Amino acid sequence: MLGHYLFCYLLLYTVLFRTRGRLLLIIHFVEHSALLLALCWLMTLNVRCWNRNDHTGKLITGSLFGMTCIIGMMIAIELENGWVFDARSVVLSIAAFVGGPLVAAIAAVLGGGYRIWLGGAGMGGGLVVIVLSVLFGLSYRYFYQRGKVGNGLLALFCFGVLVHAALLVHFMLLPTASSTAIALQAGVPMLLVMPLTTVCLGWMLEDIKRRSRDERELRIAATAFEVRQGLLVADENSCILRVNQTFSAITGYDADEVVGEHTRLLRSGRHADAFYDEIQQQLLAQGRWQGEIWNRRKNGEIYPEWLSISVVRNPKGHITHYVSSMEDITERKAAEARIRDLAFFDALTGLPNRSLLLDRLQHAMDLSARSGRYAALLFLDLDSFKSINDLHGHQTGDQVLCQVATRLGDALYSSNTMARLGADEFVILIENLSMTHQNAAARAEQYAMRMKELLAKPYQIAELELYCGASIGISLFKNTASPADEQIQHAEIAMHQAKASGRQSIRFFDPTMQEAVSTRLQLEEDIRRGLQGVEFIPYLQPQLNAAGQLTGAEVLARWQHPERGLLAPGYFIEVAEQAELIEQIDLQMLRQASAQLAVWQGAPATASLCLAVNLSARLLYQPDFIETLLQFLSESGADPRFLKLELTETMLLDDMSAAIACMRELREQGIRFSIDDFGTGYSSLAYLQKLPLDQLKIDQSFVRELPENDGSAAIIRAICALAGSLQLEVIAEGVETEQQHATLLQLGCEHFQGYLFGRPMPLAEFEQLLVTRGVAKEQGSVSCLIAD
Structure with a gap:
């Protein structure tokens, strides 16, 4: 079509214009355009900068286009004085179309500046040519970017004709006498040569841009091909065409070793042909497959990999x-295995842990329900294991545990499951015992007896010969709807019952045990709720001196239960200690005692009264105990000198050095200390010298035997003498009769506490006692403590 158009155009020119001058002008335009095209071709090496959107590159490119225009004007033909004709319109319009506004502006400024420097009659028209060429080029670029026009040869030719036709119209409309003649003389040669020059220059620049873009995409593709994943490209027959370096690193094959080979070269032999047929069917149906697969390396090693295959199709x-990406997942599979082992197996013994045991136990319960045969859980707890750890270290204890696991494992059948639950707790699951309860119990007991005999044998650890038996609890189950962890709990309860009856014993679970445990757990939950609601309140038992004057009281915890009423310590203390809640109860007593001391110290009649508070075994060793206690005293404003902490002998032996440090720090604040139940523990005289004590409290077991028991009297006399030499007070608790009181006075005791002087009582009743004994002259002078 373009050729037909050019032929018609030349024929029209031949008919209308057949002068020799115009032919020379055409030849000049052709030579001039060829020179400019050559200069632009040299300049187009800088075109690749456009692809990076590099402003520096565009500045250089615009400058080069502008210099090309200047060179064109330097060698241009001059039809009349000041009228210069060249191919700058082609250069500027294509520069605007291809390079954009910045390139066109720079080229136009340079070209226009030079045209102004040339001057002459045609300077104004020449500047208009520059402006129109740029505007037409930018307009073409605008419509091209929005898909309105193309950039093919015909589109470029039409663009060139449009630009130069507009320029001819511009020349004809100039207000000079010779402008029309000049336009007619140069018009046809311009319309013949310049559109073709526009096509050549535009096509050349677009081709260079396409080549630059293709090279960039090839570089990106080549870089992307060398990724962390192994890549393989195969033809439609699955023959390998190309692989990357990661593929070689994974498989051990170099590229030249596998190119041309079938992909079955990599097969491990672990998968059947049906597996590969299924992959092929999915590729045909969906065009993609991915999953785990086992392949073989060059050295014969079989390894797991994650494989993704994609299909490439032609337009038909x-x-x-086939494009495949592969990733060696050997390390990932090993990590998953390690995580699985950590999640389901004990790190020390390699035995299943609680999680895996629960899974297998649930399976055994389902099987037992279907078969109607009993199964059993044996819960083993090692006796004296703590002593081994304390005397010989945890490393020795770990070796004992490993030997225990080995002995038990060797004695069990493969169908049985053994697990380690805690430090020295093991559970054995025995399935398929018997359909009758009696026979199942007999067989379970036989297993337990054999386990007990095995574990009772000595353990040889280096040069040590250690002994460590086991207490065993047994739980039988069949067709039960209870959860798996409840069966473990039943066996554990039976084990604790075995320990309570004597070490190395065997006990079966009894439902009454569960009832007791449930009651204890409910009580524990009630204690937690009671602590949150501050339901534990202080009761005070009076303490008197030898003159019968009240010196203070001992704070004893009572539980004001919202449903059961007032509860004595015997109801909740043991459970609170087992649940590790006794410390919180003691802290509540300390807080309320501090507040009551502050109230008493506000009244002169009660300012000298002291309060003694018992401390639990673990509270003294808590790192924040000192700070907490001092905060109670600071918030209430109580004088620390009137607070006395009662400690037991046995608790101090757990960590004597830490106890001494804590007591001395509190003693520096004025807080006093008393040893409770003195004479019933170790009664070491050494710690009496080290501990910052103020008082010894004679245990009521000695007081109860007075005055009949001379031995108790001798012990009390010795305690009083010892305390006197150490400048310590002595107080006797549990005084219930006048005879006991009189005897204690004779033995040298000067402070007393017991039912003879008053039972533990609420604060209001204690204040009445203060008034009765004349400690407070007016009942209103003593304010009651209100627990927050």
């Missing part, structure tokens, strides 16, 4: 290539 839908 036929498969032309």
Whole structure:
């Protein structure tokens, strides 16, 4: 079509214009355009900068286009004085179309500046040519970017004709006498040569841009091909065409070793042909497959990999290539295995842990329900294991545990399951015992007896010969709807019952045990709720001196239960200690005692009264105990000198050095200390010298025997003498009769506490006692403590 148009155009020119001058002008335009095209071709090496959107590159490119225009004007033909004709319109319009506004502006400024420097009659018209060429080029670029026009040869030719036709119209409309003649003389040669020059220059620049873009995409593709994943490209027959370096690193094959080979070269032999047929069917149906697969390296090693295969089709839908990406997941599989082992197996013994045991136990319960045969859980707890750890260290204890696991494992059948639950707790699951309860119990007991005999044998650890038996609890189950962890709990309860009856014993679970445990757990939950609601309140038992004057009281905890009423310590203390809640109860007593001391110290009649508070075994060793206690005293404003902490002998032996440090720090604040139940523990005289004590409290077991028991009297006399030499007070608790009181006075005791002087009582009743004994002259002078 373009050729037909050019032929018609030349024919029209031949008919209308057949003068020799115009032919020379055409030849000049052709030579001039060829020179400019050559200069632009040299300049187009800088075109690749446009692809990076590099402003520096565009500045250089615009400058080069502008210099090309200047050179064109330097060698241009001059039809009349000041009228210069060249190919700058082609250069500027294509520069605007291809390079954009910045390139066109720079080229136009340079070209326009030079045209102004040339001057002459045609300077104004020449500047208009520059402006129109740029505007037409930018307009073409605008419509091209929005898909309104193309950039093919015909589109470029039409663009060139439009630009130069507009320029001819511009020349004809100039207000000079010779402008029309000049336009007619140069018009046809311009319309013949310049559109073709526009096509050549535009096509050349677009081709260079396409080549630059293709090179960049090839570089990106080549870089992307060398990724962390192994890549393989195969043809439609699964023959390998190309692989990357990661593929070689994974498989051990170099590229030249596998190119041309079938992909079955990599097969491990672990998968059947049906597996590969299924992959092929999915590729045909969906065009993609991915999953785990086992392949073989060059050295014969079989390894797991994650494989993704994609299908490449031609426009007709036929498969032309297969592109595969692969990742060696050997380390990931090993990590998953390690995580699985950590999640389901004990790190020390390699036995299943609680999680895996619960899973297998649930399976055993389901099987037992279907078969109607009993199964059993044996819960083993090692006796004296703590002593081994304390005397010989945890490393020795770990070796004992490993030997225990080995002995038990060797004695069990493969169908049985053994697990380690805690430090020295093991559980054995025995399935398929018997359909009758009696026979199942007999067989379970036989297993337990054999386990007990095995574990009772000595353990040889280096040069040590250690002994460590086991207490065993047994739980039988069949067709039960209870959860798996409840069965473990039943066996554990039976084990604790075995320990309570004597070490190395065997006990079966009894439902009454569960009832007791449930009651204890409910009580524990009630204690937690009671602590949150501050339901534990202080009761005070009076303490008197030898003159019968009240010196203070001992704070004893009572539980004001919202449903059961007032509860004595015997109801909740043991459970609170087992649940490790006794410390919180003691802290509540300390807080309320501090507040009551502050109230008493506000009244002169009660300012000298002291309060003694018992401390639990673990509270003294808590790192924040000192700070907490001092905060109670600071918030209430109580004088620390009137607070006395009662400690037991046995608790101090757990960590004597830490106890001494804590007591001395509190003693520096004025707080006093008393040893409770003195004479019933170790009664070491050494710690009496080290501990910052103020008082010894004679245990009521000695007081109860007075005055009949001379031995108790001798012990009390010795305690009083010892305390006197150490400048310590002595107080006797549990004084219930006048005879006991009189005897204690004779033995040298000067402070007393017991039912003879008053039972533990609420604060209001204690204040009445203060008034009765004349400690407070007016009842209103003593304010009651209100627990927050």
